[in-house]
Amino acid sequence: MSTDIGLTPSSTAAEVQEALAALENPKMRAVNEKRGDDFGVNLGKLRALAKALKSNQELAVELWKTGQTTPRLVAILICKPRAFSLDDLEHWIREGDRPKVQGWFLSYVVKKSKHLEELRQRLMQDPDPVIASAGWELTAHQVIKAPDNLDLDKLLDVIEAEMKQAPERLQWAMNNTLAQIGISNAGLRARALEIGETLQVLADYPTSPGCTSPFAPIWINEMVKRQSD
Incomplete structure (x- = not known):
């Protein structure tokens, strides 16, 4: 699957964004926007993309800083929950207020945190x-x-x-x-x-x-x- 996606654990944030842009579907975005979200990428394909990158906290932070929903969803999937301090968790919660971003961050990161x-x-x-x-x-x-x-x-x-x-x-x-x-x-x-x-x-x-x-x-x-x- 990673061969089709063209990403590896050494891929950069810019390369990840480029791969996400290629997956963008305007019709899917229109449906998601009705729910308060702003992305048009199939989540199964997004998960496959994240799997190709593997766990990478440094890349996760870079993707989060883009401020865009799809890179942030990838960031949540590849980050290391134990790497977050209490203040880090609160900071990401306050920045990631889109419904899907907030939901994933709570489920995949915060609920695993001490x-x-x-x-x-x-x-x-x-x-x-x-x-x-x-x-x-x-x-x-x-x-x-x-x-x-x-x-x-x-x-x-x-x-x-x-x-x-x-x-x-x-x-x-x-x-x-x-x-x-x-x-x-x-x-x-x-x-x-x-x-x-x-x-x-x-x-x-x-x-x-x-x-x-x-x-x-x-x-x-x-x-x-x-x-x-």
Whole structure:
């Protein structure tokens, strides 16, 4: 695959950008732009490109500095999560605010970092709803992985008071946290379901056949049912 792509572990940032430009599809970009992203590269091909480069923190930093989404996605795939300090993680989160970049960085880098919990606490209180949404996504993760670090009752209080009026990305992240609390904590499930039913956030969200609705009560009940089957 690397032969077709023309990249190797010794490729430069400029060569990577050139290869990405050759993969650009205007129609795909138009679809992604409707979701708030600004790239038109097939993600399977982008992953193959990153695989050819292998792990390379120095190149990742150079690609990140371009400020462009596709090079930044490659940077996330080839970087070394343990190479990031807490401040480095926060800096990249603040710069990489596009939905796909933020989502990948949280999943592939931050969630593997020893700084996850401290960063989560920093981001949760940020006045910028996009940055705060990253904190809430990490909180949803911690509900499953490290619930003892969290005050789940207090989180439900905040969700109940603020989710209905929250901007879209922050609302999605808070809703994710609400659902994860309801799914993973039987003692708080009834309250999580009640909050979801009362707020009706994402109740009318169109859901494709075979997919689970993001509406928290449906999501919670479906996942609990699967766990018990």
